[in-house]
Amino acid sequence: MLTFSHLSADSFESHLKAGRKRPRVREAVSCWQCRTRKIRCDREAPCKQCQDRGVPNDCHYTNSRDRLSAQPRSPRPSKKASPAPSRTPSRTPSRSPAPTSGPVQTPVQQIHTPPDSSSSSRGETPEPSSDIQVPQEPLHALRGNAFQGSACKTRIIGLSHWMAPCNDMTVVKAMLDRSTEFYASRKAFSELKAVIRARNVIHTIPTPAASVGASSLRALLPHGDECESWMAQYFRTYGRIYSVVEADVLTRELERIRAGTLDNPVHISKILMVAAIAMQQDETQRLRGRQLARAVEDAVHAYSRFQKPCIGVVQVLLLLIILKTIAASDTDKMYELLALQGLVTQIVSSMGLHRDPALFSEVTPYYAEVRKRLWASFLRLNLDYCLRSGTQFSLRLDESDCSLPTPTVLRRLDPEMVNSPYEMESDKQYEADMAFNIAAVKLVKIIAPAYQALYSAHPPDSYQLQKNIRASFSALLSDLPLHLRGSTTFDPVQELQQSLLSIPMHSFLSILAVGSTMGTRTDDSQRSQLMGIWDDASAVLHQFQRLTKHTQETNAMACHFLWSDAGRAALTACLIVGKLRRLDHDRIIRHPQHTVCVFQQMLTNTLSNLSTFWHGKFHLGPVAAKLNLILAVILNVTMNLASGDYHPDTIQQILFDDGVATADRLIADMKAALQPQPRLQPPSISVELVTTPSSADPSPDSAVFTTWPADSMAFLTTGPPSNASSAASSPFLEFLAMDFSPALSFSSLQSNLNFSNGGYLEDPTLSPLTPLTPLTPMTSFNDHPSMDSIWE
Template sequence: MGAADQFDGLQQPKQQPGPPLQILSVPAHGAPSQSPHPQQQPPQQQTTHKQQPAPQQPLSQHQSQQRSVKRPRPVKSCTECRKRKLRCDRLCPCSQCQKSNRACRYAADADGQPDSDASDVEVPEPGRPPKRNCPPGNTPSATSIAGDPSTIATAVAAAKNGDASGLPLLEELSLRMERLEKQVMRSPAATDLSVSRVNAATADTIRGLSVKNGAKRTRFFGQGSSRVMLNLFDDAKAFIHQHQSIAGGRQVLSDFRAAHHFIHENWTKALAPISVYVDSMMPIQKRMSDILPPKDVCDRLIASYVDSSETIYRILHIPSFMDQYNMYWSGRQQFPHFLPQLLAVLSTASRFETKSKGILHERADGVHNPTSCALVRSWLDSLKGKQRVEFESLQVEVLLLHAQRMVTQRTNELWAQVGYIVRNAMSMGLHRDPLEFGPRITVFQGELRRRLWFTIMDIDVHLSIALNMPTSMREGDFTCRPPRNLDDAELFEGMRELPPSKPIDQITDNQLQVYGAMTLPVRMKVAYLVNNIDSIRDYQEVLDVGMKLDRFLEDINYLFPRQGILNDTQKSKMWRSRVILDMHARRPLLALYRSLAMGTPDAPSQITRAHLRSSMVILKYLDEIDPRQPYFEIITAMYHQMLKHDITQAALSVCYYIQAAHRSSENMMGSYQRQSPEWGGDDYPLYTPESLSIWSPERMIGTVEKALEILTRHASGNDTKDLLTLTLVLETVRKPEPRTDDIVHGLYSVLDLLLRSSNTTLEKVRAAPQSTFRPDGYIHGHAQMSNPAVAAQQYGGWLIWDGWD
């Protein structure tokens, strides 16, 4: 019986007498699911359909005489077991009825009515006890046991007097109590979480809307946005509203704003495509071939792409792609879709494997990502009619989306683009399983369609959860089956049938995607719950989904163990695989618990601890990698690029718990004065909230500082706003009573590191032409600036962002 039924039973004691005893029993294996309280049937209706009511008794006797060759088979099983064709042990009550909480009844011994057309001859089975007669109405049912204390007292007294008639009742009670204890131990929080109403955070800490230009320009922000999470920290908001009256406050915010515009403009220039390729009148295929680097560079970048990107997102069939790749360099004719695919692959790999990071015009060791993406987009836009529903064209769309993720600052644009890709894939029938279309779709093409469909679904769920948006599809909207755990070499054109799928713990080219497909329905459920968090009435559904995600996280450590790997390259690959899968389950878990764990005065400890734990795990991923290894910088850059929004959200979440620890008169989350164990002994996929070691505020501060340093060293584009928010929040929660001069000093420290990472100085930033800046929205032109409450109301509490977009 599922957890949902357990919680329902605990909430409705009046409808189900004796709920603990009724709910915790497990139906017999192979038996159909039964209601905890089966309706009591009249005695004449409890036999099989061949038994007739009393007025028709002469007709029954006449039929019995016509079958004189057979003797009536004595009834030895209880009526419930006979109806369900179960093996009955003939006890009273029998084990089958005990398991299913049914009233166990036997037909009377004197009843000679035949109950079945089976053979009359029955050989006594050795070892089976004789039937114990239980007259109808006298059998102690589960309801009578739970609700009548006198029955229990009578049974106990009978046992003390040596009467064996009360022993079955006591045995049943003992078994039921044992099952109850086991269930309570497995679900320690069920009773106290399911009965209480969900208290989600206030609306301004869950979502927000930026309204500008007379409400003609609006933008929605979800619960993971730094703008929204800033509303959880009153001291940080007060610093912003009162910055003009704080010594150094106005200047440090002005310097941050100038640095933001300086870095953002340089980033915008770097992302501009090279016009000589984009605006040329040459054929698109010629322009794409001209931008390619030498073959040895392409070989290295393709190997890097296959190793790092074709993991949970399976887009290409690598053997087929490499065949076309070799044909291209040998001068033979290739398919028209190959060059767009190759250029998108090289763009993705150049982001991490080149000194230019794919954004500088120097292309000796890679390609320029913006130019490549622009050329691929031009090729896609040039397709006509039927070409748009080619499978290879859809592959190019997904590859382009993946390449744009490497450099774009607008996640909402990617979310809108993946919505188009989902509908395009549906128009091609990818949402239906290939077997539904018979032999017209080959076995090979069918498996590639499954892989690409689940890749598209995975990207859609990931972006939807990140933006607090609904997914394009829900569970049940598609029938496409998950792909099999097979190597690419096992799939080829002309194959007649698919090989059996390998066990999930066996490493293959498709292992990560297969595991991701297993978790996809639960992650889709998270996206739905997060978007409807205001309408959830109790914690039952949230806890059910959260426990499923916890189990997925536990499995990951068994699939990718940390021990027994001696090769550094294998350690790096194993770490990357473990982090990819861990984030795909941990990111939804954080989103699910975020509005329940933060911003509510009485958040359940189970949810709060799990949320804090997952936030710390994200910030400590890199602790498993030796910084002396030559690939450490590449991994750090990849960690930042792919998870920087998750890192920022996790760091702000940890700051919330630092603030809570300081403000609580007594430790609300456990004895945080104890120093928690070192990370080396912290096996993060394996934990229970009850045994969780809570980190001290000092250690949490150190963890956030390390994450802030990584974010600052690799900052680009619009990252300055998130850095300012995180730094301001950290400085206001660092001490129970923050001082304004300490806050200003902390802000300047991060600003200095940011400028050094950008190869500039504060003097250059301040000397930048003012004409390129927009009007200073939070220093000039606001009459209500002297009244922080009015200003906060007018600008939605985001006064700092006005003029930054």
């Protein structure tokens, strides 16, 4: 008998007997045991009936997919022939809601996965849908990473890569994306890179046969007092950043090597690597240092002594990683660290440096402390490599129970060690440097889990992740000693230590925030988030500029360790100010807010200073030349947007023409600067935004680099400055338009960062003349990554 319950849309079928009504096939929602016994089921997993009978494991539910694909009922079913469900694997046990060890489904796989029968709690048949609705991305979701490659290779480049913001910059992206407009520039730049590589080629040092062993390495040691001089310079600079070797131990080993009582290639390699790293601060000796490092690296693969995991081998490998990281600031070849990172990871794992030293028998307090410091240095170098290269951090910190190192002076833990006549620092300074190393490890343990979440198959909510990270950073800052909180100091290396703690915090926060704003249309709801990104980027630029104005030693170290953060911050600042200008353009009343105009002035002056800085370093390697070129292009486009009132239909082509003209002229001038010159001096370019040449002739001591004449700077502008607000009406605003004052710098930057509201500006329209909290190096915290560029 047909009732009204059968009159549904699914009960009419035109292809069967002219639309004859038939009973609806109801979906079974009870478990198999309750259906067999014909009792009421509460549809739990397991149900109460099966629990009362003591058979919770037999409580099964039929898979909905199998039911949908089952054959239709017979028109006249027999009352006695009720089909008993067969025990097939399609029945899912009641324990299925527990997490399984299978692969995690991607959002696309979850769309095509049939729904579980437990979701149909009322017995409704799920209606088929021809159009699959893809779930919308949440507002603060992080974009995925870029998977690039071909049929034979694949490369993932993450949000942390310093060129990631270029994907939202039309002119720079076209320059890096093999566009036809930049074809001539790309060809000329390839020729320039060939010249730069030829001038910085590292020749293999001729040594005796490999079978000689340690004697070939001993012959490479600097003679006389030169070796002690390089060692002293290392422990005054890089040795205070990474605690890998001790000055007293290295001095005693050098004395034994010269006396002939120590002939181990591992100990000789440590001294060679310390000298090689110290040579990187001198442009005339840096290639010599890399030659020594290459000889040590060849020895690592040739001598059997390096195949045995021990403390000395780990120290040599960590020093090699430090030197290759420094060299990458010139070459950008972080991939050269792949084999070395894999080797040191395996040795560290086999030695158990990640475990508590107390678990190992016969480990003295001295070597227990050494193991802790080596593990801490390895963590820092590994995370730094992942952040620079944009790759995943694969170490699992939850499997490590090694405690943090202590600021204890090591020679106090070993009774056999006496005070060496070679002392680089007092015990007080030693403990202060160790406090920095401990704080750096704590910072790694905060950043690493969040960085791993960025590369997971299901990235977390960006807003909540930033909130947690800011809270962790605030807790870390509150525990820092006073000399690391940003207090005034007369020690340049100590100021560098402050920046090495502060800049990674700001950089990582900008990485998280930019990942949720790139590739999306900017709306007014993102203004506060854009302000927060600007605060982080400007803090990085301000600190980097201040570090480069110190001594030559700290200048070189800042460039070696922080060049990628500075490049990322410059590109991010351009991107953010461009988005803010676009928000002003989309308003009904089009006029730039005063805050954005101030940001524009600061950014232009900062780009000018950074361009001048890298103009003096482009000859050191391809990455310095590439960064020099990118900064010049974005500076040129920024200034040209402010120099005239362009029509919206022609603005894009004008900006492309300006970018091409800048690239062509700069590449030609860099080529000319690399030509042989009468005087022996580092070939470079010094650029200042001036309208008339200086009347005073520089002294021979101060004139280190060649200087462009005033007429050669004509390519930086296309016309006289005009009203900056006229460019705000242009729809194509990848870069900002402004009138800038050369006297304005980031040192006058004012910010009202408030941690209670996430660290963003409380009032975006606040006038900079309002007294606010000045930005300090340690400001309190309360994916489209770049393409695999052919210009690398």
